[in-house]
Amino acid sequence: MSILGHEKEKNIFQTILRSNRLHHAYIFSGRTGSGKKLFARELARSIICEEDSFLETCMCKHCIVATGSQHPDIHLVEETPVKIEVARQISAEAYLSPLSAKRKVYIIDNAHTFTKEAANAILKTLEEPSSDTHFFLITDRYEQILPTIRSRCINIRFSSLISSEVQEILTGLGVEDDLLPIIADQASGSVSYAQFLLDNMDETGRFSPDKSKLELYSEINNLDTKEKIRAYCSSMYAYMLEKYKNSGDETLLDFSNYLLEILKRLEYNVSLDMFRLDLYIKTIEVLCEKS
Ligand SMILES: [Zn+2]
Incomplete structure (x- = not known):
């Protein structure tokens, strides 16, 4: 699926991926419905793609599976609030090797709903995950994200769509x-x-x-x-x-x-x-x- 709009964000990540300098944790903030999660999912696919495709249709085995939203190395967390059990599980799994691709990606929606305990359980992982693991935290309320989480992530502020x-x-x-x-x-x-x-x-x-x-x-x-x-x-x-x-x-x-x-x-x-x-x-x- 191609992503409409968001040229700024596309440019940022295209440059980052081409120069192989993807950081381990990002926050995608911006208005509800502006396409942050979709962008993160497509970006995750680009990250694990075998053909180095970037947000475009690709028929490599990872892209095909990821397009069906079932790739074992792309984890989408949508439970709200994000509770300690979930944070612990992510932390434990994040240190394991990817199952099929070369890297693995966690997309955590509603990142402003981390309970304090859950945040504490994931801080170390966010700070120093294994080098093949990347986190994308999605929120429409950046200000409500706990400062301890914020300080460990790079914030990408998504512009609204026209x-x-x-x-x-x-x-x-x-x-x-x-x-x-x-x-x-x-x-x-x-x-x-x-x-x-x-x-x-x-x-x-x-x-x-x-x-x-x-x-x-x-x-x-x-x-x-x-x-x-x-x-x-x-x-x-x-x-x-x-x-x-x-x-x-x-x-x-x-x-x-x-x-x-x-x-x-x-x-x-x-x-x-x-x-x-x-x-x-x-x-x-x-x-x-x-x-
Ligand atoms: Zn691909």
């Missing part, structure tokens, strides 16, 4: 939706958040103008989380913008801008009650004017 990349990745995953460009815009560089918004949209329904005021009121009133409001307003925004393009009616453009504005306001602590009421009143205004 919205066209989010869109491309989702399309690649088979997501088909007319609203994809708008949702990708709203997802601030996070593929998983975009997926989350799409799910919310399916749950709450999408804006449709063919509803009575009462139906509209209850629909808006049921938006009980910021995510539902975000998903609903995004679908409304798409509808209004499309309408504006077809009709050239400035009121619709104003309303689209208002929706963008309130989507921005959602970032802050706002009263959702006030929010819903405001949205309902403005929507009724526009729809009544148009009918």
Whole structure:
């Protein structure tokens, strides 16, 4: 699988691997859904590849097995929190020779959830693993990683994806939706958040103008989380913008801008009650004017 975006990170690791200077422990930090874990998995494959491929399709025996996510020398730890038993097990295994490839890789997700005991159990391993072992710790909360762990790893701060990349990745995953460009815009560089918004949209329904005021009121009133409001307003925004393009009616453009504005306001602590009421009143205004 090819990795979209993240050119900076690709350059860093390509140089490191070519010059054979891979450090033993890295932290990949950055926004949820920006592709850190996927990058780490593909990088792990490049690390054990027999053909020195780098983040590209390769048919060597290790890459084939790793692509199926089952390579015995790539260990993915996803339990949260990371407990002492897991840390002990990693520490014990990390000193053993790789089973099949020349090196082995541990990818530990949610690295900010190490309990103190678990962290203590793995510190020495992180500091001085055997030379054929590499660690990638993944987190969206770098500040919460225990300082003792932080100080033993090199932090690579992942940039967020741009919205066209989010869109491309989702399309690649088979997501088909007319609203994809708008949702990708709203997802601030996070593929998983975009997926989350799409799910919310399916749950709450999408804006449709063919509803009575009462139906509209209850629909808006049921938006009980910021995510539902975000998903609903995004679908409304798409509808209004499309309408504006077809009709050239400035009121619709104003309303689209208002929706963008309130989507921005959602970032802050706002009263959702006030929010819903405001949205309902403005929507009724526009729809009544148009009918
Ligand atoms: Zn390969």
